Amino acid sequence: MKPSIAIIGAGLAGLTLARDLSPHADVTLFEKARGLGGRMSTRRNDTHQWDHGAQFFTARSSAFKTLLTPFIADGTVVEWQPNITTLSPDKAPFKRPWFEPHYVAAPAMNRLLKAMATDLEVRLSTRVEKVEQQQDKWRLLDENAALLGEFDWVISSAPLPQTRALLPARLLGDTLARYSMLPCYSLLLAIDDADLPCWDAAQVNNAPIRWIACNHRLPGRNREAGAIVVHSTSDWATAHLEDDQEAVKQQLIESFCALSGVNAKAITQAQLHRWRYALSSDVAEPDAEFVLNASARLAACGDWCLGGRVEAAFTSAHQLAAVLLKQL
Ligand SMILES: Cc1cc2nc3c(=O)[nH]c(=O)nc-3n(C[C@H](O)[C@H](O)[C@H](O)COP(=O)(O)OP(=O)(O)OC[C@H]3O[C@@H](n4cnc5c(N)ncnc54)[C@H](O)[C@@H]3O)c2cc1C
Incomplete structure (x- = not known):
């Protein structure tokens, strides 16, 4: 048996x-x-969709590449080549391209788990x-x-x-x-098309935020509906974990607007997700x-x-x- x-x-x-x-x-x-989905989840409403956990992944080991091969072949997993920039409050933006393939599941991150x-x-x-x-x-x-x-x-x-x-x-x-493990906040925004940043994603330094992505421009998404995902740093999330959640949302919106140049008036929807156990601390x-x-x-x-x-x-x-x- x-x-x-x-x-x-x-x-x-x-x-x-x-x-x-x-x-x-x-x-x-x-x-x-x-x-x-777990931490590869996707949140949806009538108009928008956001991958509010992992935004992409890399595949370095041959075993992981073997798992992904059939899912790449049938379009469940797609390589993502964003126009990516680096932002910080005190320096001019600069480009630092990725040097290895980065993947997303399509049309939503949790699709890989559903297929598995x-x-x-x-x-x-x-x-x-x-x-x-x-x-x-x-x-x-x-x-x-x-x-x-x-x-x-x-x-x-x-x-x-x-x-x-x-x-x-x-x-x-x-x-x-x-x-x-360390926490993280995800801020999920809907933004009028005309006001969207020209880049697809941004790594951020020296701010409460560490990552911004135009989620609707990931492969396989509805490119018409401006959906932004913002991730806080773990340090900032740790310091503000028990704060009033509305105040946390406003602070992250302000930081996002200052970094991206997006006018706060262009934001039509804003949701906050608190991940208490988001990322593991580095294991040396x-x-x-x-x-x-x-x-x-x-x-x-x-x-x-x-x-x-x-x-x-x-x-x-x-x-x-x-x-x-x-x-x-
Ligand atoms: C905001 C954020 C951004 C991230 N960005 C990236 C990225 O860009 N690239 C990258 O590679 N990784 C990223 N990660 C990390 C990545 O998402 C995780 O490493 C990965 O998804 C972990 O998978 P897992 O199966 O170990 O855990 P999980 O996905 O957390 O799965 C564990 C599951 O257990 C379930 N569970 C828990 N308790 C119970 C219970 N008592 N009974 C039943 N079920 C239970 C949960 O609901 C969950 O579905 C990010 C994570 C977060 C949160």
């Missing part, structure tokens, strides 16, 4: 793991959100609240203490603080304590690409092990799967 495996979180890491393990195990993914989830069992809108051991099984419970299932293995791909809260510290705690010398206690049949993976990038999420999960496949 195949072993049963519960994976908590259906972001890129959870889906990678599920795809790798599914031929050899009965895998169930639990995802608290209503849809797939084909044929997998994903239970959406299902938050795992508690993980407990009973004899030789792991029991997963939801917020109403209802049993979600009993499994031989449980693996968390949730962001680090959520993984820490779920998995028994006595089995994984010391290892998990070595990593940490990573201890491991994942965390595993094989005798307890418990593991954790995600971008936080390797420095907080889309490819890091893939690598952590893919390496964990390779080790697990020898043990199942």
Whole structure:
């Protein structure tokens, strides 16, 4: 009989793991959100769409390139070659082109995850609240203490603080304590076409903001609807994490207008998203690409092990799967 495996979180890491393990195990993914995306999510309303988490990704390892190959072939993943500038409050803008391919999913960032989830069992809108051991099984419970299932293995791909809260510290705690995560604000704007910047994206220095993109100009989007995504720096988000959210939004709008030259009157919609666990802090010398206690049949993976990038999420999960496949 195949072993049963519960994976908590259906972001890129959870889906990678599920795809790798599914031929050899009965895998169930639990995802608290209503849809797939995690930190590669897309927000929509009647007129606009914004990729408010990851804006692009690179592919350096041959394993990640192999995953992407069919998705590039069918147009789910497209290379993005923006007209990119560098802005700062006290210096003239200058161009610093990218020297390696950068990719986006099309027509929205979460499309890659939707494509990866084909044929997998994903239970959406299902938050795992508690993980407990009973004899030789792991029991997963939801917020109403209802049993979600009993499994031989449980693996968390949730962001680090959520993984820490779920998995028994006595089995994984010391290892998990070595990593940490930082917040970020995403400001989502709709802007009249005539007032849009001439560049597609901007890296920003010395400001509360670190990144601005004309999201509607990413490949495969509706280029008519001016949709801007602004990301704050982690330092600024940390300093303003508990501030009044309306005040945070106004400060980021002011900074955006000052940097980009866009008139605030041209902004027709503005939303703020607070990511409490956005990016992992740099891991100078990573201890491991994942965390595993094989005798307890418990593991954790995600971008936080390797420095907080889309490819890091893939690598952590893919390496964990390779080790697990020898043990199942
Ligand atoms: C604002 C922002 C900008 C970024 N920009 C870039 C970029 O430009 N390039 C880049 O490469 N990377 C970027 N990143 C990082 C990138 O998005 C992540 O590295 C990657 O998406 C992480 O994938 P993951 O699967 O490890 O985690 P996640 O995508 O966070 O997936 C974890 C999933 O677990 C779910 N979950 C959590 N707790 C529970 C629970 N109790 N029960 C059930 N489900 C649960 C969550 O809902 C989530 O879907 C950015 C991230 C943010 C937030």
